[in-house]
Amino acid sequence: MQNIFSKICKRILSVFCLLCLFLYFPACSSRNRTDGFIHYRLNYNPTTLDPALIVDVTGGVISAKLFNGLVRLDESLNVIPDLAEKWKISDEGTAYIFFLRHGARFANEREVTAYDVKYSFERILDPHGKSPNSWVLDKILGAKEYMSGKASDVEGIEVKDRYTIKIRLANAFSPFLNLLTMTAAYIVPEEEVKKWGADFATHPVGSGPFTLRKWEHNNQLVLERNEGYFNSRARIGGIIYRVIPEDLTAVTEFELGNLDVIAIPAYEYARYRRSPKWRDLISSVKGLNTYYLGFNCSRPPFNNINLRKAVSYSIDRRKILETFYEGRGRLSEGPVPDLLRKWNLCATGDYDPARARKVVEREGALNRVVDFYITPDQEMVDIAEIIQSFLKKAGLDVRIKQFEWSAYKAAINRGDADLFWISWWADYPDPENFLFPLFHSANHGASGNRARYTNKEVDRLIEAGQGSISPSEGNRYYGIAENIIAEESPWVFFWHKTDFTLRQPYVKNYRIYPIYSMDKGLEVSL
Amino acid sequence: MITFALTKALPGDPVYTLVGERSSPEIIEKVRKEIGADKGTVRQYIGYVSLLIKGDMGRSYYTNRKVFDDIKSKFPNTLALAAGAMAIAVPSGILLGLLSALKKGGISDRVISTVSILFLSVPVFWSGLMIMLFFSLRLKILPPSGTGGLQYMLLPSLTLALPAFATIARVTRVSVLDVVTMPFIRTARAKGIKESSINALHIMKNALIPVVTVIGLDFGSYLNGAVLTETIFGWDGVGRFTMEGIVKRDYPVIMGCIIVGTMLFVMINLLVDVIYHYVDPRVRIHGAKR
Numbered sequence: 001m002q003n004i005f006s007k008i009c010k011r012i013l014s015v016f017c018l019l020c021l022f023l024y025f026p027a028c029s030s031r032n033r034t035d036g037f038i039h040y041r042l043n044y045n046p047t048t049l050d051p052a053l054i055v056d057v058t059g060g061v062i063s064a065k066l067f068n069g070l071v072r073l074d075e076s077l078n079v080i081p082d083l084a085e086k087w088k089i090s091d092e093g094t095a096y097i098f099f100l101r102h103g104a105r106f107a108n109e110r111e112v113t114a115y116d117v118k119y120s121f122e123r124i125l126d127p128h129g130k131s132p133n134s135w136v137l138d139k140i141l142g143a144k145e146y147m148s149g150k151a152s153d154v155e156g157i158e159v160k161d162r163y164t165i166k167i168r169l170a171n172a173f174s175p176f177l178n179l180l181t182m183t184a185a186y187i188v189p190e191e192e193v194k195k196w197g198a199d200f201a202t203h204p205v206g207s208g209p210f211t212l213r214k215w216e217h218n219n220q221l222v223l224e225r226n227e228g229y230f231n232s233r234a235r236i237g238g239i240i241y242r243v244i245p246e247d248l249t250a251v252t253e254f255e256l257g258n259l260d261v262i263a264i265p266a267y268e269y270a271r272y273r274r275s276p277k278w279r280d281l282i283s284s285v286k287g288l289n290t291y292y293l294g295f296n297c298s299r300p301p302f303n304n305i306n307l308r309k310a311v312s313y314s315i316d317r318r319k320i321l322e323t324f325y326e327g328r329g330r331l332s333e334g335p336v337p338d339l340l341r342k343w344n345l346c347a348t349g350d351y352d353p354a355r356a357r358k359v360v361e362r363e364g365a366l367n368r369v370v371d372f373y374i375t376p377d378q379e380m381v382d383i384a385e386i387i388q389s390f391l392k393k394a395g396l397d398v399r400i401k402q403f404e405w406s407a408y409k410a411a412i413n414r415g416d417a418d419l420f421w422i423s424w425w426a427d428y429p430d431p432e433n434f435l436f437p438l439f440h441s442a443n444h445g446a447s448g449n450r451a452r453y454t455n456k457e458v459d460r461l462i463e464a465g466q467g468s469i470s471p472s473e474g475n476r477y478y479g480i481a482e483n484i485i486a487e488e489s490p491w492v493f494f495w496h497k498t499d500f501t502l503r504q505p506y507v508k509n510y511r512i513y514p515i516y517s518m519d520k521g522l523e524v525s526l
Numbered sequence: 527m528i529t530f531a532l533t534k535a536l537p538g539d540p541v542y543t544l545v546g547e548r549s550s551p552e553i554i555e556k557v558r559k560e561i562g563a564d565k566g567t568v569r570q571y572i573g574y575v576s577l578l579i580k581g582d583m584g585r586s587y588y589t590n591r592k593v594f595d596d597i598k599s600k601f602p603n604t605l606a607l608a609a610g611a612m613a614i615a616v617p618s619g620i621l622l623g624l625l626s627a628l629k630k631g632g633i634s635d636r637v638i639s640t641v642s643i644l645f646l647s648v649p650v651f652w653s654g655l656m657i658m659l660f661f662s663l664r665l666k667i668l669p670p671s672g673t674g675g676l677q678y679m680l681l682p683s684l685t686l687a688l689p690a691f692a693t694i695a696r697v698t699r700v701s702v703l704d705v706v707t708m709p710f711i712r713t714a715r716a717k718g719i720k721e722s723s724i725n726a727l728h729i730m731k732n733a734l735i736p737v738v739t740v741i742g743l744d745f746g747s748y749l750n751g752a753v754l755t756e757t758i759f760g761w762d763g764v765g766r767f768t769m770e771g772i773v774k775r776d777y778p779v780i781m782g783c784i785i786v787g788t789m790l791f792v793m794i795n796l797l798v799d800v801i802y803h804y805v806d807p808r809v810r811i812h813g814a815k816r
Contacts, residue, residue, distance in 0.1 A: 048589060055546030132544060135550060147552075202589075216673070219674075248658075255663060404538065405543075407537035410537065446542055448547065
């Protein structure tokens with residue numbers, strides 16, 4: 001009996017080994033690669049590729065390759081021509097005339113005209129449309145009336161001729177050109193949108209350097225070089241984005257050569273940094289982001305500025321950054337990332353646990369229980385526990401509450417938490433993007449100001465900055481506003497994260513950009 | 527109705543994920559209206575049921591794709607994975623379970639029991655990663671992730687098969703040990719029937735009843751998707767789809783997946799009952815053969 005079964009077991013094993021051998025050649029020789037194509041990883045399947053609907057970075061990264069705006073950002077974060085060859089600003093910063101380049105074509109070979117710009121912008125503002133991105137263009141004159149259904153078109157969008165479009169704003173708004181670099185301001189062809197209807201989200205047609213060849217949902221997206229691109233063509237034949245949710249799987253795929261570039265997972269950073277084989281192939285970029293511990297400033301105990309500052313003194317941010325975070329960022333002193341700050345920021349006080357404890361005692365908050373909301377993300381859990389231990393020494397009893405992401409977001413938008421951990425990433429490279437949504441009192445909750453911070457002077461300064469004509473004038477207002485914010489500590493400012501990627505040795509001219517919309521995929525080669 | 531109520535009782539709001547990080551109350555209200563979340567729960571339920579009666583499961587809030595079409599496209603992948611796992615687990619589980627029972631107390635029994643307990647105790651996310659690291663990174667014989675042909679299917683199937691194998695082997699062992707003490711086996715031996723025939727025809731046939739139940743339960747649950755395995759191996763199945771729906775509070779997706787999953791589970795149970803009919807004469811309706 002035993003013999004029979006050992007024979008059967010051996011047979012099963014040999015069948016499995018034979019199967020592996022049989023599969024060895026197709027698996028290894030092809031190695032999931034297509035010649036001339038660069039292979040990237042996506043953490044998850046993009047939900048939509050319709051620029052009107054995109055709200056996530058993944059969708060933004062891909063749509064940047066498929067579409068163009070009137071303008072885009074260069075490597076130094078300057079606004080440069082894209083579909084618009086040049087532009088003129090007049091009427092004290094309220095009128096913009098864009099001159100479109102001739103010969104730029106959509107992937108369906110029709111030329112891009114000023115009428116397409118009008119259609120694309122009005123589509124974002126359409127009261128019957130589904131776009132959640134109307135805030136990008138609602139500064140245009142007549143946009144509010146159009147959005148509320150009181151006007152049949154947007155007064156401030158005027159097609160002068162086939163290649164010229166004039167856009168008038170309701171008021172001067174200094175970041176306007178920056179806003180036009182965003183996904184929502186990409187130009188789409190009306191006939192394709194109408195042809196596909198809701199399915200334009202999965203059949204995007206733009207004028208970008210690549211076109212979508214195939215989208216196998218949850219598996220891979222294949223972009224092909226647009227041979228008729230109006231600018232210099234991409235050096236690669238195309239891009240394959242593989243959807244790989246698990247970090248370790250992506251690392252395995254990379255080490256097997258099936259991926260050409262990966263974002264380095266936090267727990268692999270030290271290994272690659274030490275590895276002689278890989279360390280020279282790491283690229284990094286100072287991210288335009290701010291990680292912070294937010295207070296609920298609208299209710300006790302953290303409506304008390306002194307207590308907020310005490311929390312700030314009690315946490316050794318530098319130590320956390322250097323040890324736990326392995327130096328993968330720059331210490332932040334205020335909400336605006338260092339790369340965008342053109343003014344001096346007064347230091348608000350370093351780690352001082354004794355002082356923190358004294359303030360907590362003085363304010364009568366000793367052993368006070370505070371609720372700290374986080375998501376189950378392991379990095380966030382670890383940071384929360386570190387913060388909890390620092391605050392315990394300061395005399396505050398932190399109760400960590402974990403919520404799944406959707407519930408977490410709803411809770412902090414409602415203002416349920418005393419403390420919460422979150423980050424803010426730039427949509428466009430302007431200090432205004434880190435001040436208006438996050439600290440203006442009109443934006444409490446889901447609009448960005450989750451700390452529910454209110455200061456009329458800060459509101460006034462941010463609005464003055466938005467209405468400035470010159471960047472230097474705007475920076476003056478923003479500088480004063482940021483100093484007040486840093487002094488009043490509605491957040492504990494932690495760090496500006498630096499992003500790291502790892503590439504294969506044969507990947508040339510690869511760059512990592514601080515904003516997703518900047519990478520058009522034109523320079524990289526294999 | 528229970529599923530709908532439970533889905534709605536989940537904390538969180540899909541609108542906040544739909545509108546992104548920066549949105550005005552007007553936009554939030556507009557999107558809420560767009561997806562019908564502004565209506566009362568009862569009206570939403572009536573709306574959903576009337577859609578369902580027409581054979582429509584609605585569209586995903588995020589991708590705007592038809593939920594039924596998505597499930598339809600992912601189900602073959604899930605079915606393939608479940609079938610692959612069962613193809614590995616069932617024969618090996620039954621054979622080794624039988625061997626373990628027949629050699630009770632021997633080395634083979636101890637080894638098989640230890641391995642079974644190990645496979646049952648080790649979480650799938652760990653065993654999956656280990657299997658991937660060994661076969662893909664070390665031996666370089668199978669791709670670590672992706673959805674596609676047999677070479678992509680083998681590792682996730684093997685991962686899923688481990689706990690299923692362990693359960694089947696253990697249940698087979700217990701069941702066989704129960705059957706071998708039955709008087710009819712003694713009678714069969716007394717009749718001089720060959721030992722191999724006793725094992726195959728008398729013992730196995732009678733011991734199979736609880737094993738069929740376990741196989742049915744495992745297969746039914748795998749058909750509802752194996753979230754962790756599908757995530758680790760980047761397999762585009764129903765499990766990942768359901769999980770993403772739950773995480774994003776994509777109610778039409780959650781509802782659609784649960785309804786289809788429940789139907790599948792019921793069908794598998796029905797199939798198991800039909801198999802009983804052939805395996806166990808006691809469950810046949812008396813007189814059915816007249």
